[in-house]
Amino acid sequence: MSTARALLARDVRLAWREGGAVGVALGFYLIVVVITPLGLGPDLNLLARIAPGILWVGLLLAALLSAGRIFDNDYEDGSLDVLATGPLPLTVVAGVKCLAHWLTTGIPLVLLAPFLGLLLNIPLGTLPSLVLAMLAGTPAVSFVAGIGASLTLGLRRSGLLLALLVVPLYVPILIFGVSTVTPYVTGPNTIWPPFLILCSLSLASIVLAPLAAAAALRTALR
Amino acid sequence: MISLANPSRFLSLVDRVVPWLSVVVVITLGIGLYLSLFVAPPDYQQGETVKIMFVHVPSAWLGMLGYTLIAVAALGTLIWRHPLADVAAKTAAPIGAIFTFIALVTGSLWGKPMWGTYWVWDARLTSMLILFLLYLGLIALWQAIDEPGRAGRAAAILGLVGAINIPIIKFSVDWWNTLHQPESIFRVGGPTIDPSLLIPLFVMAGGFTALFVLLHLIAMRAEILRRRVHALQRTQVEHATLAEA
Amino acid sequence: MPDLGTHASFIIAAYAVTFVAVGALVIATLEDDRKQRRKLAELERLGIRRRSAKVPASPTVKSRAKPKAANTQAKRKAVTPRSGKTRS
Numbered sequence: 001m002s003t004a005r006a007l008l009a010r011d012v013r014l015a016w017r018e019g020g021a022v023g024v025a026l027g028f029y030l031i032v033v034v035i036t037p038l039g040l041g042p043d044l045n046l047l048a049r050i051a052p053g054i055l056w057v058g059l060l061l062a063a064l065l066s067a068g069r070i071f072d073n074d075y076e077d078g079s080l081d082v083l084a085t086g087p088l089p090l091t092v093v094a095g096v097k098c099l100a101h102w103l104t105t106g107i108p109l110v111l112l113a114p115f116l117g118l119l120l121n122i123p124l125g126t127l128p129s130l131v132l133a134m135l136a137g138t139p140a141v142s143f144v145a146g147i148g149a150s151l152t153l154g155l156r157r158s159g160l161l162l163a164l165l166v167v168p169l170y171v172p173i174l175i176f177g178v179s180t181v182t183p184y185v186t187g188p189n190t191i192w193p194p195f196l197i198l199c200s201l202s203l204a205s206i207v208l209a210p211l212a213a214a215a216a217l218r219t220a221l222r
Numbered sequence: 223m224i225s226l227a228n229p230s231r232f233l234s235l236v237d238r239v240v241p242w243l244s245v246v247v248v249i250t251l252g253i254g255l256y257l258s259l260f261v262a263p264p265d266y267q268q269g270e271t272v273k274i275m276f277v278h279v280p281s282a283w284l285g286m287l288g289y290t291l292i293a294v295a296a297l298g299t300l301i302w303r304h305p306l307a308d309v310a311a312k313t314a315a316p317i318g319a320i321f322t323f324i325a326l327v328t329g330s331l332w333g334k335p336m337w338g339t340y341w342v343w344d345a346r347l348t349s350m351l352i353l354f355l356l357y358l359g360l361i362a363l364w365q366a367i368d369e370p371g372r373a374g375r376a377a378a379i380l381g382l383v384g385a386i387n388i389p390i391i392k393f394s395v396d397w398w399n400t401l402h403q404p405e406s407i408f409r410v411g412g413p414t415i416d417p418s419l420l421i422p423l424f425v426m427a428g429g430f431t432a433l434f435v436l437l438h439l440i441a442m443r444a445e446i447l448r449r450r451v452h453a454l455q456r457t458q459v460e461h462a463t464l465a466e467a
Numbered sequence: 468m469p470d471l472g473t474h475a476s477f478i479i480a481a482y483a484v485t486f487v488a489v490g491a492l493v494i495a496t497l498e499d500d501r502k503q504r505r506k507l508a509e510l511e512r513l514g515i516r517r518r519s520a521k522v523p524a525s526p527t528v529k530s531r532a533k534p535k536a537a538n539t540q541a542k543r544k545a546v547t548p549r550s551g552k553t554r555s
Contacts, residue, residue, distance in 0.1 A: 172394040219375035270472030335474040447503035
């Protein structure tokens, strides 16, 4: 357990020290949210209605952009081979790395979202539910991104391929994530069913994604 | 399955099956088209456009069948290590993708006169579109990884992950529909379809399925031969470099 | 041509798309199959066999391969007497 914790601490520290990748993800999120009203027109009512969708889509895209980082750095300098033959099972290694991604990239994106929501005229009352929904859903985002990252390890143009592979898997997260927020904006107070499903998607990803990712890593490292 | 694991035996099976299966395909599709276009009556609700159903529904069924085949083959690759499982999966992907594409386009052409729109984001259409994206992802992954062993295993993992995802998407999009689009989903023909329409549909479905099997077998043969060609080309290079040494 | 009603163009378009897509798929599959068989025949013509265990220098390979091929065919016809070279 302490080995896992040490690995997590190492990954988090590396991510913060590197800084740039997280900054790029945040900057990309900002760009997406800025250009959308420029494309759709400044009608504030329209923006308020679609703000949850834009915020979720922007978050997913930013997460996809940073997903390559989960395994690529260690693969390139050989640490992944060491980790694969080390004391930790590869499943745990994969899980820890996805968790590190959530802590260092997912959570900052979630913290940025409310401020970007203000740009989109989102009603202030929805902000708590937005943050809550995103906190519940972003673990799934990071762990599923881990599946994509492990499948495309070391390939050319892996970024684009990763996005293509992961987007169909993101669809349920997106749908339930938006459903949790939108009722506050448009109507009846029925956030609990989609919110609970979002939580279950995250929990399921935390358990299942490392299995798939480890299998993919094993094929890539062979 | 086990006896077919030997590629050479499989190839001889394919060589024996292809000729008569081709005849079956041509005859079935011929009869099916005749029934669809000239015999099937117009639907009381949809008029003649119901004829689109005879190409749309079989294509959709085969798109889903193709992915099921890929998911089962993925189990074959990862769990039982069947030698031909990854060949089956690799060759099924483009075929399934094309049938899914046909289903999407013919459905869209059916929707415009019937629903007034080429597209609507309801459960079935969105799930089929996601299925198409999953196929594209599989094909892209096969293309991107050079080493066939790694490609086969990676594609198998992706295939299984996508298989889990399909019921989730279907379920989640049903939910989304309930919350955001209270208007009812248009249903085609109701729960029972008259035999005069059902029979042409089944004949076309049978013909399409036979076509799928035929194309899949030929594609598997081509893939097995391609791998032999690559192996021989490698030996050719080895001999040449050794001769120069 | 059967009477296709008011929306005939959609029906025709749907069937046309189906024909074209299926046709392209059939052609692509058959072409790929043909290409692989051609390549394999080409390689076998050059005398490159599967599971060739020995890797001697090039002249020996060619000279051993061609007579071997000729002699295997001859063996199948079961007429030519065995010579020293056809030891497998």
